[in-house]
């Protein structure tokens with residue numbers, strides 16, 4: 410199963426989701442069965458590592474994001490992935506505009522799909538440290554729901 414997380418810049422929210430899901434899959438012995446990636450709707454941070462604040466907050470909880478690099482989402486991703494999960498409604502609208510007529514991928518809003526307390530992961534880029542902790546809290550929770558879905562589909 411191939412899962413792609415998408416946000417705006419691919420340096421805060423979606424790489425966090427990629428790192429958290431990879432970590433949880435490894436803990437549960439599922440790494441070999443799931444391909445995980447992330448991308449941004451924008452192209453400003455292509456080739457860049459995640460934001461230092463994102464890396465630091467993730468590292469404090471045991472997630473190593475240092476090897477991840479930004480890339481921009483493409484229409485071709487709809488043929489390569491089974492599930493594309495958007496972090497907010499803007500990302501979702503952008504992806505709906507890119508989606509080809511016969512996609513392999515199912516497209517959804519990440520938190521809404523897994524009944525989180527919020528529907529969207531708030532963009533932490535222009536805020537303070539608490540925003541990065543909230544991103545991690547929301548993503549850790551939703552990844553548990555995603556892993557339940559993955560187990561059901563494998």
Ligand code: 4NP
Nearest residue numbers: 416417418419420421422534
């Ligand atoms: P992300 O956060 O979409 O969670 O990666 C952002 C990163 C960069 C920018 C905006 C949001 N930016 O405007 O450069």
